[in-house]
Amino acid sequence: xxxxxxxxxxxVQAGGSLRLSCAASGRTFTSYTxxxxxxxxxxxREFVAATRWSASSTSYADSVKxxxxxxxxxxxxxxxxxxxxxxxxxxxxxxxAAATSTRxxxxxxxxxxxQGTQVTVSS
Numbered sequence: 001x002x003x004x005x006x007x008x009x010x011x012v013q014a015g016g017s018l019r020l021s022c023a024a025s026g027r028t029f030t031s032y033t034x035x036x037x038x039x040x041x042x043x044x045r046e047f048v049a050a051t052r053w054s055a056s057s058t059s060y061a062d063s064v065k066x067x068x069x070x071x072x073x074x075x076x077x078x079x080x081x082x083x084x085x086x087x088x089x090x091x092x093x094x095x096x097a098a099a100t101s102t103r104x105x106x107x108x109x110x111x112x113x114x115q116g117t118q119v120t121v122s123s
Contacts, residue, residue, distance in 0.1 A: 002026035002112050004096045009117030012086055016121070020081040022096030022114055029098060030054050034079040035105040036070065038092035038119075045095065049081060050105045059102055064090075086121045093118050 008020040022034065035050035049070040050059045058070050069082040079096065096114035099105045 004114035006096045006114045006117040009119045011120045017084045022079040024077045032098045033102045033105050035097045036081045037095045040092040088121045088123045091121050
């Protein structure tokens with residue numbers, strides 16, 4: 001059974017940092033692109049960042065470029081999202097996702113979703 005389990009969310013003041021983790025299990029993800037999405041209250045789910053397991057290429061939404069960094073630990077089947085200089089508008093439920101390509105992630109055509117972790121940034 002495929003599972004993506006996020007952790008690391010919480011409450012932080014504006015300007016602070018959080019590191020989200022996504023532990024993947026149940027299949028081999030080396031050919032997949034892993035992504036992070038978020039959904040704020042009353043809004044749709046939006047792309048945040050993506051990385052391939054087997055390559056160093058990464059993609060970011062313009063709203064997080066320069067503040068967020070996606071990385072992975074292949075040995076532990078874990079993807080991370082380091083979030084710095086957080087703003088109140090970053091408040092959302094953050095979801096981990098796996099898809100067959102970066103294009104699929106950017107299109108929201110995701111094969112697997114995690115359950116989400118709440119990030120709240122206070123002003």
